[in-house]
Amino acid sequence: MRVTQGTFSFLPDLTDPQIAAQVEYCLRQEWAVSVEFTDDIHPRNTYWEMWGLPMFDLRDAAGVMQEIRACRAANPHVYIRVSAFDSTRGWETVRLSFLVQRPPDEPGFRLERVESQGRTIRYAVRAYSLDQPAGRRYRGSGETIAAPGEGR
């Protein structure tokens, strides 16, 4: 099941020049762009791993593209997204966030029903990939997740 998270997720995956153009837009708005990755794609998972620090003083998308490429090379089988943070007073939030890599095979989610008091049914969404321990999801190869600086 194709994961649709963040902006542009109902479009075909963006190509590198398209990603660069979006990043270029973010930099023009003076947003700080960062690269994050995860193998736990639950919609409510807000704790993605950071690939290095947010890039606060870039002027050109080439620097971000370089980091995206490095992150892809180190973690070929996880989700990677680009986020743009707007520090303007009153906003102070992420303004744009989109996926720049997804695993080749996305098994999707299952619905879990839990009975609670008075036979009330509570529902939970759980990704099939979460049955595998971290690092082996989407791959099954025992490959671990690499942080920036490792394995580069």
Place this chain on the structure above:
Amino acid sequence: MSISGSATAFGSASEVVDLKALQAEADLGAPIAELDRDLVGLAPVKQRIREIAAFLLVARARQEVGLTSEPPTLHMAFTGNPGTGKTTVALRMANILHRLGYIRKGHLVSVTRDDLVGQFIGHTAPKTKEVLKRAMGGVLFIDEAYYLHRPENEKDYGQEAIEILLQVMENQREDLVVILAGYRQRIESFFVSNPGFRSRIAHHIDFPDYDAGELLSIAEVLAAQSEYRLSPAARDAMVDYIARRREQPNFANARSIRNALDRARLRQAMRLCAGNGVASREALQTIEAEDIRASRVFTT
């Protein structure tokens, strides 16, 4: 001027590129005229910048008629004595290259050894990469580049920074232009110990020292920029000052002149305050001979 003669050789005559139009479109005349106007002397440097501008224009024209045009290597080395305008020209270079469409943003990131080299193992690479990322789309200006290489200490982390720099200079030529600057002898010996640098730098530009006449016009331009004026007597004093100052050690060309003017402004302020307490607009603007002749240079 057109390249119609050569264009017919490999296509129809319609493939004529109007270089003048390209030049007007890039609005090149303006920055180069500014360069001529604002920078005194430096004839070989200006000549070289004109050559580079023409070369980039032709590269663009070649692209338009479909000839192969590898992105030209524009990394440069500026050598010259202190105060000969290396940093000033680097700033303008970023602007010119941006207008020519060679770099995308036209900003200048000016760094020294401290910004590139880390303090402990594993610190240098991220630091250098951070600076390079910041400079992408613009010009990276490395002042006193030879400090990157410390021959007396082979464990020095500078070598690591040099390797990363060389790699990016080679592989991401379209993303940034690197300009190294420093004193000529030291840059030379830096290149001898790092041959990779010399071969990756296409343009070695030497900044000549200014002669006395040029230094005087620099003094006048600098004064005019901050809305001061040298009185005729002060101008003569300045000529004397330059002649004496040049003979002294630590003469730093335009920088010495700027410092001399700053001190003359201090003395002018003191003179006006000590006077009868009334100063006309004229008096506020004018630097007199006594402001300059009070300098230490005349007493020693």
